[in-house]
Structures are given as structure tokens and as C-alpha cells.
Amino acid sequence: MRTNISEWFRPKNITEAVEIIKSGHAIPYAGGTGLRNGQVHGLIDLRGLNLDYIREKKNSVAIGACTRFNDISHFHWSDERRILSQAVGQAASNPLRNLITLGGSLAYRPVWSNIPTALLALNASIIVTGTDPSEYSVADFLKVKHSRQFLITEIVLPPAPGYGFYYRFARTRFDYSALDLAIYVEIKSGMIDLCRVAVGNALPVASRLTNIENQLIGMQLSNPKINEIVSSAEIKPLKNPNFSREFILNILKTELVRAFTKIREQDYAN
Numbered sequence: 001m002r003t004n005i006s007e008w009f010r011p012k013n014i015t016e017a018v019e020i021i022k023s024g025h026a027i028p029y030a031g032g033t034g035l036r037n038g039q040v041h042g043l044i045d046l047r048g049l050n051l052d053y054i055r056e057k058k059n060s061v062a063i064g065a066c067t068r069f070n071d072i073s074h075f076h077w078s079d080e081r082r083i084l085s086q087a088v089g090q091a092a093s094n095p096l097r098n099l100i101t102l103g104g105s106l107a108y109r110p111v112w113s114n115i116p117t118a119l120l121a122l123n124a125s126i127i128v129t130g131t132d133p134s135e136y137s138v139a140d141f142l143k144v145k146h147s148r149q150f151l152i153t154e155i156v157l158p159p160a161p162g163y164g165f166y167y168r169f170a171r172t173r174f175d176y177s178a179l180d181l182a183i184y185v186e187i188k189s190g191m192i193d194l195c196r197v198a199v200g201n202a203l204p205v206a207s208r209l210t211n212i213e214n215q216l217i218g219m220q221l222s223n224p225k226i227n228e229i230v231s232s233a234e235i236k237p238l239k240n241p242n243f244s245r246e247f248i249l250n251i252l253k254t255e256l257v258r259a260f261t262k263i264r265e266q267d268y269a270n
Contacts, residue, residue, distance in 0.1 A: 005041060005042065005043055006041050006042065007025065007026060007041060007042035007043070008042070008043055008045060009025075009026050009042060009043070009044045009045065010044075010045045010047075010048055011044060011045075011046075011048060011049065012048050012049075013048075013049065014049055014051075014129060014151070014153060017044055017046065017049060017151060018129055018130055018151060020042075020044050021044065021130055021149050021150070021151060022130070022149050024149070025041070025042045026041070026042030026043055026044045027042075027043065027044065028043075028044045028046055028104075028107070028151055029043035029044055029045055029046065030046045030047075030065070030066050030101040030103065030104040046065075046066055047066070049066065050064070051064035051065045051066035051067070051103070051153060051154070052064050052066040052067050052068070052071070052101075053067060054067060054071065054072065054075050059158065059159065060156050060157060060158050060159070061081060061156070061157045062154050062155070062156050062157075063102055063154065063155045063156075063157070064102075064103075064153070064154060065101060065102060065103025065104070065106075065151075065152040065153050065154060065155065066101045066102075066103060066104075067101060067102050067103075068097065068098060068099065068100060068101055068102075069088040069089070069091060069092070069096075069097035069098075069100045069101075069102070069105075070088075070089075070094070070097040070098050072084060072085055072088045072102065073085045073086075073088050073089035073097065079159060079160045079161050080122075080160035080161070080162060080163060080164030080184060081122060081157050081159075081160045081164075082164065083118050083121065083122065083160075083164040083165070083166040083182055083184070084115065084118045084119065084122060084157070086118070086166040087114040087115055087117065087118035087166055087168070087180070087182065088100075088102075088114070088115060088118075090114060090168045090177075091113065091114050091115070092174070093174055102115065102155055103152035103153070103155070106126065106141070106152055106155070107150075107152055114168055114177060114180045114200065114201070116138060116142055116198075116200055116205075116206035117180045117181065117182045117198045117199065117200030117201070117206045118166060118182045118198070119138040119155070119157075120138050120139060120182065120196065120198035120200075120206055120207070120208055121164070121166075121182035121183055121184040121196045121197070121198045121208075122157050122158070122160055122164075122182075122184060122196075123137070123138075123158055123184075123196065124137075124138050124155055124156060124157050124158075125137055125138070125155070125156045126138060126141045126152060126154075126155055126156075127152070127153050127154040127155070127156065128141075128150050128151065128152055128153070129150070129151050129153055130149050130150035130151050135156075139207075139208065142205050142206060143205070160184055161186070162184060162185050162186035162187065162194065163184070163185045163186075163187070163263045163266055163267065164182070164183065164184050164185075165181075165182070165183040165184075165259040165262060165263065166180070166181070166182050166183075167180065167181045167182075167255045167258075167259070168180045168181075169248075169251050169255075171242060176201070177201045178201060178202060178237075178240050178242065178243055178248055178251075179199070179200075179201055179202040179237070179248055179251055179252060180199070180200045180201050180202075181197075181198070181199055181200075181252065181255050181256070181259070182196075182197075182198045182200075183195075183196065183197050183198070183256075183259050183260075183263075184196045185260075185263055187221055187263075187267050190220055190221055190222065190267075191218060191219065191220055191221065192216050192217055192218065192219050192220075192221060193217070194217070195212075195213045195216045195217050196208060196213060197209040197212050197213055197256070199235060199252065202235060202237040202238055202240075202248050202252070203235060203236075203237070203238065204238065209233055209235075212229060212230060212232075212233050212256075215229045216229060216230075221263070221264050221267055222264065226260050227257050227260065227261075230253065230256035230257055230259075230260060231253045231256070231257060233249075233252060233253055233256055234249075235249065235252065237249060
């Protein structure tokens with residue numbers, strides 16, 4: 001329990017919230033499942049900013065930063081953006097998913113968070129306001145060392161009409177995952193036209209396996225060499241008290257083969 005919190009701020013709009021953030025007196029508070037800075041003395045309640053929404057637009061779906069995991073997992077997705085639902089639906093426990101917000105999980109980035117991996121595969125963008133308002137790709141956002149003076153307002157997902165795959169590996173349903181994998185592929189005339197392969201939790205920062213992607217683009221989906229290529233994936237997994245690095249790497253390679261087998265079966269079925 002934090003005993004040093006002496007001030008609560010309840011801004012009515014984003015501009016007011018940003019001004020409070022810039023003052024350095026407080027940090028944003030949304031779902032309330034984590035607090036990174038133990039020296040903070042004030043919290044900014046974001047519930048009055050109307051950032052809890054999922055809006056389908058002509059060329060994208062916009063998700064407000066305060067949208068909770070369970071709202072995302074229960075949303076009816078019309079395409080492979082559903083892999084984000086799979087990721088958030090497997091995170092934490094049901095009571096916690098009723099609290100955890102998408103923006104808060106991205107800003108705080110707890111060790112159990114699965115969402116960067118899915119967002120990388122979906123080529124999402126993150127809208128940030130504050131000292132340096134900007135729109136980041138997920139990859140760029142994960143690389144930037146942000147100051148405390150920023151507020152995520154929205155996450156935007158472009159259409160995903162191809163094939164998606166999501167996998168999470170952990171000892172138990174509620175344990176932190178040791179590995180998660182998200183894949184998005186588009187096929188044209190039986191050929192891999194677009195491919196994103198993202199890995200998280202086993203790495204310090206979720207990342208795309210661009211070397212694997214580049215080898216796969218342009219190949220016929222039926223080409224048996226695909227399994228050989230994905231089985232050559234190499235990462236250096238984080239040290240894990242429960243699993244060896246070799247075991248995690250083997251899980252990754254096994255699931256990559258399974259993913260492309262499943263994608264091949266789906267494409268043939270269509």
C-alpha cells in the first residue's frame with residue numbers, strides 16, 4: 001500500500017490532464033494495478049477523459065487508452081485484429097482484466113504484459129500527447145525512453161484481412177508468460193505477400209523477427225522450405241528460473257512451424 005500519495009487530481013479533459021502531468025506533481029492513474037514510481041505524491045484520475053472506447057472507422061479501429069482488457073477481449077472483431085483480443089484475454093486473471101487498461105499496460109509495461117507482441121504483428125500505432133505529442137509505431141514507442149510527462153490517448157489498428165496467430169507459453173494459466181508469439185500474414189495468389197512475426201516476454205523488449213519475415217515474403221505458402229526457415233529462428237531468451245534458454249527457443253521454433261501449418265490449412269480451406 002502506498003502511504004505517500006497525498007493528492008488526487010480529477011481533470012475533466014485531456015488538456016487539463018496534460019497540464020497536471022507537465023507540472024511534475026502527479027502521474028496518470030487508470031486501472032490501478034501498478035505504480036512504477038515510488039516517489040510520486042499525486043495521482044491523476046483519468047476516468048473523466050472519456051478514453052474508454054473502441055471505435056470502428058473506415059480504415060482503422062481506434063481504441064481509447066483507458067479501455068479495459070475485458071472490453072477488448074469481448075469485442076467482436078471482423079478480421080485478424082482478434083489476436084489482440086486473444087492476447088489480452090490470456091493476460092492476468094478475470095478480475096484484473098476488468099481493471100487493466102490498454103494504455104496503462106503500454107506505459108507501465110509490466111513483465112506479464114502480452115500486448116506489445118500482438119500490436120507489433122498488427123502494425124498498430126500509438127497516439128501520445130504531453131511534452132512531445134506524437135504518433136508512434138509500436139516498435140518506435142517501445143524503443144523510446146519516455147519521460148514521465150506524457151499521456152497515451154489512443155491505439156490505432158489498421159485492417160488485418162489476412163491470417164493471424166497468437167500463442168502464449170507459461171507454466172500455469174495465471175503465471176507470467178515465458179514466451180508469447182504473434183504472427184500476421186497476407187497471401188496473394190498462394191504467395192506470402194506480407195509477413196510480421198513478433199516475439200515477446202522471452203526478450204527484454206518485444207521485437208519482430210525481421211530476418212525470418214524477409215525470407216518468407218515472396219515464397220509460395222505451399223513451399224516446404226517454410227518450415228525449415230522458421231525453424232532457423234534465433235533469439236537469445238532472457239534468463240528464466242523455470243526454463244532453460246534452449247527450451248524456450250525450442251518452444252518458439254515449434255510454435256512457428258505450427259502457426260504456418262495452421263495458416264496454410266486456413267488458406268487452402270478458403
